[in-house]
Amino acid sequence: xxxxxxxxGAPYSHQASHSALRFAQAVxxxxxxxxxxxxxxxxxxxxxxxxxxxxxxxxxxxAWVSLHREHDVALQVxxxxxxxxxxxxRREAERHGKSGHSLAAPFELTGLGQLVDLxxxxxxxxxxxx
Amino acid sequence: MLLHIVNRSPATSQxxxxxxxxxxxxxxxxxxxxxxxxxxxxxxxxxxxxxxxxFALKEDLASRGLLGRCDGEVQVVDVDGFVALxxxxxxxxxxx
Numbered sequence: 001x002x003x004x005x006x007x008x009g010a011p012y013s014h015q016a017s018h019s020a021l022r023f024a025q026a027v028x029x030x031x032x033x034x035x036x037x038x039x040x041x042x043x044x045x046x047x048x049x050x051x052x053x054x055x056x057x058x059x060x061x062x063a064w065v066s067l068h069r070e071h072d073v074a075l076q077v078x079x080x081x082x083x084x085x086x087x088x089x090r091r092e093a094e095r096h097g098k099s100g101h102s103l104a105a106p107f108e109l110t111g112l113g114q115l116v117d118l119x120x121x122x123x124x125x126x127x128x129x130x
Numbered sequence: 131m132l133l134h135i136v137n138r139s140p141a142t143s144q145x146x147x148x149x150x151x152x153x154x155x156x157x158x159x160x161x162x163x164x165x166x167x168x169x170x171x172x173x174x175x176x177x178x179x180x181x182x183x184x185f186a187l188k189e190d191l192a193s194r195g196l197l198g199r200c201d202g203e204v205q206v207v208d209v210d211g212f213v214a215l216x217x218x219x220x221x222x223x224x225x226x
Contacts, residue, residue, distance in 0.1 A: 001217060003216075015137070015163045015164075015190075016137075016163075016226075019137075019162060019163060019190075022189065022209050023209060023212060023213065025209075026209040026210050026212065026213045027213055029210070030210065030213050030214075032213070124216050124217075124221070124222065125222075126135075126216055126222050126224070127222070127224035128224065129137065129224050129225075130226060
């Protein structure tokens, strides 16, 4: 089956990010195709390029990137939610006159149209709220 | 059949009521995160009438020291079982 996840909880404030990551790993382990994880609301903080948690803690950003590299899972971030929270890629940083960018690659800034598309394309869309 | 997912304890949140009101006769309910507290014998009465359709996530029970303390009516599933429940359901609805 084709799956997509919607993640709306901030890391460290809620369990949602860890729940979604564990679920995502189980989805691919069962042989399903995980098309994308869509990061929305405070969930966009999962894409913070400068996140540096203690080394003895799970590194959420790195874990999402691994999921992308190993299983070709798209990491889509709502651009409106991201910009409000200071998360932007190099292009947006230049456009807004900011000195640095804060969105980790391969997370990509997208719009809600992509979320609607995932809902239409995938067999299952599972939401992890705050 | 839909799978409803609740991540709040019925002791601290009213969201379980919305979930119950939104559930169809064959729908299933999975308790995750703090929601697994609802699987305890002291709180399971909030989910009266869901016999055979009430599930709780094993990993979240374990991380709270609650594994083995669930009411007998609750079916404990691990994350693999969570995915299986989403396979069997037509859609999932998350309440938070």
